Amino acid sequence: MKVLLINGSPNKKGCTYTALCEAEKELNKQKIETEILYLGQKPIRGCTACGKCLETGKCVFDDTVNVALEKAAQSDGFVFGSPVHYAGASGFITSFLDRCFFAGSDVFAYKPGAAIVSCRRGGATAALDQLNKYFTINNMPVVSSQYWNMVHGNTPQEVLQDLEGMQTMRGLGRNMAWLLKSIQAGKKSGVALPAPEERIWTNFIRS
Secondary structure (H helix, E strand, O other): OOEEEEOOOOOOOOHHHHHHHHHHHHHOOOOOOOEEEEEEOOOOOOOOOOHHHHHHOOOOOOHHHHHHHHHHHHEEEEEEEEEOOEOOOOOHHHHHHHHHHHHHHHOOOOEEEEEEEEEEOOHHHHHHHHHHHHHHHOOEEEEOOOOEEEEEEEHHHHHHHHHHHHHHHHHHHHHHHHHHHHHHHHHHHOOOOOOOOOOOOOOOOOO
């Protein structure tokens, strides 16, 4: 089993990375393979709604999004991390997730997802809520912890001093591992994934 952790911060080894690493350590203790994917500092284009991905399963803009989709197909669970920018997730990860979930929703469906955010002071719950919405629109179990999945600090050193936040990250790692093992055990026992109905689209404005 493998969990893909996404670092949606422009800082490769900043506060968000520090939090992701704490969750990763616990996953590794539970014998879960992990990989942290850094989105980098190059601009990530937003979705232009061209619809080509519906034909190919890949985005026409061949960047980190397509790299992540290939890795996601081989992963069993996900942790998406972001700093808080203006009480929301970073522009990097927002553009990234918009395109990922539009182009490759099938590779995420029915796999556990978790979001974590790091902030200096405020806006964390709004950013966390924003990220969780990607899971709840795509048939993904949402992994929680003992508190909201967030850490506080302006530097990695300050984040390490957020003892409750670090404990929350460890709990997230354990809960993710438990859920993955439970899903695996269910499959071995013959419990199939839910069979979705044919999708019904209802527009609110009718002629």
